[in-house]
Amino acid sequence: FLYCTEFLLFGEDIDRESVGDYLTAVGGSELIVGDAGQYKLHVHTNDPGSVLAHVTALGEVAEVHVNNMRRQKAVRDAGLAAESPNEPPKHVGFVAVAVGDGFAEILRSLGADVIVNGGQTMNPSTKDIAEAISQVNAEKVVVLPNNKNIQMAAQAAASVSDRVVAVVPTRSVPQGFAALLAFDGEAEFDEAVAVMTEAAAAVHTGEVTTAVKDAKSKAGDIATGQIIGIVDDEEIEAVGGDVAAVALELARVLAADGVVDTLTLFAGQDFTDEQLVELGTRIAEALPELEIESHRGEQPLYPVVMSAE
Template sequence: MAVNTINGAQLQEVLAAGATRLARLRQEIDALNVFPVPDGDTGTNMYLTFIAALQEIGTVKEPSIAAVAEAAARGALSGARGNSGVILSQLLHGFAESLAGNAAATTADIARALQQAAETAYRSVGQPVEGTILTVARRAAEAAVYAAKRSCDLRRLSLYTYRHAMLALNETPDLLPVLKEAGVVDAGGKGFVVIFEGILQTFRNRMSSGELLNAAPDFGVEQPKSVPAAEYHGDIEFAYCTEFIVKGSDLVPDTLRSELTGLGDCLMVVGTPDTLKVHIHTNHPGTVLETGLRHGALINIQVHNMREQHARLQQDKKPIGIVAVALGEGIISIMDSMGTDAVVSGGQTMNPSTEEIVRAAENVPSDNVIVLPNNKNVILAALQTKQIAKKNIEVIPTTTIPQGLAALLAYNPEESLAANVERMQEAAAAVKTGEVTRAV
């Protein structure tokens, strides 16, 4: 059965699915980040920007697709993080502008919206560079326009668009020499493709088995082999990623942009007459902030030292790394605070694949990695990493989050791998866990 239109509630559903997929792969995307600077945060920035968009959607009471798209754009603008996050916010802004006034959208409407999204993103960047998320978004929009002329089914359009976005992503190293040198595809482009994968997953869950055989996307499309961004030694000319929002009235983006030009690179000034988002890489964040103050009040000020971020990525290898599987920002935060090097998003009803665990392990700065599956349904996938990963993998067969936390408490970085495995297994085995769930 064809899907010919999409309404506001359905748009919210597919955007949430895109965010979920992005959450699961954001650390992998971070590891690809070498352009415009190798600071290893593209996936995280895109994810946080997308979450801000979804939170704003939650305030919408009108169910039209125009209202949902506009809320997503508004939330993304306020919550945009980093260069990739600002570009993502502009993609959503162009998408929303095209759908203004629509209660629902047809295949042709969505194709035009994707085209306007790409055009808006290009305009937001002072000096657009091919081989980035901009290229992937443009190629995806072109594919969508082509598909919309030949089918009214949104699923077919999405699949065709995804495949051409993936082709564009695989070609990014040929367009941008720094990617070729580092052996990676563009991180922002990868994030864009990952969002589409989540959207396709939503459609796939609604298809019959016969339709799946004909239309299921291949999430394992071959990509250039890549090394973590931490191993790429690139120069960072402008050290401080400076971001803020200007609140005022009758704000003119071009005026502020011209005043900031020359103070750094990766400059973007976007927004509305009462709210402007500013992003720039500079060596003089104070001067940038003073310039912004001349136009209005500043909020959400963030200044990050990218040289320091990259230095942390290039730290010496650890003797032992830890990868854990967990779900929920609170639990993930606790895992991080207890020394976990990477957390793969997953758990009950959302089991990560062996490939996802392997990717996380490969990005950990250590040749020896301990994996905590923290769910009985994930243990088998975790054990399979021992045969696939190039690193030495040890799996502690934890079946619950409390067992995983107990194992982390028992970890001693001063001891050997064998000693830690034994201690962590004993600690996990000593924990008894009870759960409460809602009956059907």
């Protein structure tokens, strides 16, 4: 898709699920956040005009941004921001930590300037993050560590930078998505960072992976090689021998409080499109009250990551 399209949509009678279905039909990397008649939407599409025409029939639209991703990539590949001293800095730039081409693509489309390769078991150093900050051509920089084990390195990198740097304490890549979507370029920097932090905290993340050692958990005894489901990088909430079954149980846990209305699935590099569709269908059948969205994250080690909002 050629165009990255973002906008706010206001309307009391908007059906979020039908809007999501429409965006899925006309584009990719679609994201919707918000509720109670106020939404922020993001989609990659070849026809932003049609998207905007469709949504203006549903409600009021504001803060429309359409970026040509082919031209953005050409500028990024040329390294203009980092290499040209004559290029004026923008007001705020972003550094995000992630591993997986799909995750990185979505982060860039949401405004991340530099992606630091890293995540669970592959934490970048303070130096790595400091160098990334220095590559951003901006007066102020926001860092999204996207993992609790990287937050300390991010804070240390911020403290040695020669510019104003804030760290939004994101604990997962989906929290990083929410933070970037919540950024308000018109607000004061501290206020914008506070809003990003609040938006990130509202997102709960589930991760499906393989146990590397025997252990005990609230979900029962765990044997090396079993599939486990973790919530918010803290509690192991599901254990089993099958990725899909554990992912389904994890979805039930995330939805248990009754306030979740959207579950977004991100497929890892070893989880096929067919498996992703099948998993989405199983979750939709088991939890019909949820809207299910799916993307490719291409992350290693975690065949499925999910976010609940």
